[in-house]
Amino acid sequence: MSENEPFDPSSICEDAFLAGPDRYAAWDEEDDLLEIDEIFGKDFRRVYIDQREHDPASLEIRADAVRTRSLKAEGYAFVDVEAGLLLLNPDGKVCGGYIGCDLAINETHQGQGLGAELVLEYAMRNGWLPTWSLQTAGYTEAGEGAHRRAHAMACDRTFFAAKSEHLREAWQLGTTAPMP
Numbered sequence: 001m002s003e004n005e006p007f008d009p010s011s012i013c014e015d016a017f018l019a020g021p022d023r024y025a026a027w028d029e030e031d032d033l034l035e036i037d038e039i040f041g042k043d044f045r046r047v048y049i050d051q052r053e054h055d056p057a058s059l060e061i062r063a064d065a066v067r068t069r070s071l072k073a074e075g076y077a078f079v080d081v082e083a084g085l086l087l088l089n090p091d092g093k094v095c096g097g098y099i100g101c102d103l104a105i106n107e108t109h110q111g112q113g114l115g116a117e118l119v120l121e122y123a124m125r126n127g128w129l130p131t132w133s134l135q136t137a138g139y140t141e142a143g144e145g146a147h148r149r150a151h152a153m154a155c156d157r158t159f160f161a162a163k164s165e166h167l168r169e170a171w172q173l174g175t176t177a178p179m180p
Contacts, residue, residue, distance in 0.1 A: 004171055006124035006164045009154035017123075017151045018144065020132030035138040044096055044104035051083050051099050058083035059099075068121065068170045071162055072113035078121045084130070085122045087114060098122045101130040103143050115142075116149035123150065124167055 009017050016024035019033045027033050052059055059081050067088075070076035075090025087096035089109060096105030098118055105115050123129055129147075131137040139147065154160050 004168065006167050007127040008160065008164075009120065009123050009151050010157075010160065014148060014151045017129075017154075018131070018139070018147050019137045020129070023132070023137070032136065034144065035136045036141060036144055037138065038140050040138045040143065041140040042102055042104055044106045047099050047102045047104045048094065048097070055083065059086075059094075061086070064174065066125070066167075066170050068166050070114060070117055071159065071166070072117045076109075076112075076114060078118065080125065085118065085125065087118055098130065101134060101138075103146060113149070115146035116153055119147050119150035120153045120163065121167075123154075124163060 012021050013024070015033060019027070024033065048059070061079050061081055065080045067077055067079045070078065070087075076095075077088045077092075079086050079088060081097075084097055084099040086094050086099075087105060087109070089095040095109045096114065096118060097103075103115060103119060105118070119129070131139070131147075153163075
């Protein structure tokens with residue numbers, strides 16, 4: 001991944017995308033590659049409040065933050081913050097995010113492919129996923145599914161090309177890509 005080129009998750013296999021390329025390369029099949037457990041589940045409100053209490057400045061949306069629109073659900077957008085990547089609803093309010101190692105979306109905004117797109121957007125922007133830094137990547141079943149669907153989105157070369165072009169455009173502008 002170059003500075004102006006989004007990371008392409010399809011360049012690694014699906015399990016490497018979920019676990020992290022280094023962990024996958026060193027994986028001994030006698031050990032678990034991933035930990036799937038509902039104990040990792042948190043609702044978005046709790047994730048957001050915990051982060052705000054810990055480091056409120058990390059959730060501030062700066063005027064020069066890169067903002068791109070969703071290609072899965074009309075009116076939604078993604079915006080960089082220090083704590084990760086936030087999902088904004090059509091009214092511009094925060095309704096989800098990949099904050100630290102937590103992927104969470106308010107329940108009323110689920111079911112539109114936004115979780116998977118949020119994972120893909122995060123990976124494309126950063127070249128890695130937060131779960132790659134954990135001792136063992138841990139997910140809920142829904143989180144694992146969102147990450148697997150994100151990898152599948154990257155393998156859909158038409159969708160990935162559109163996401164890449166949109167992100168390159170936003171990076172070139174330095175702040176936001178044109179929002180409809």
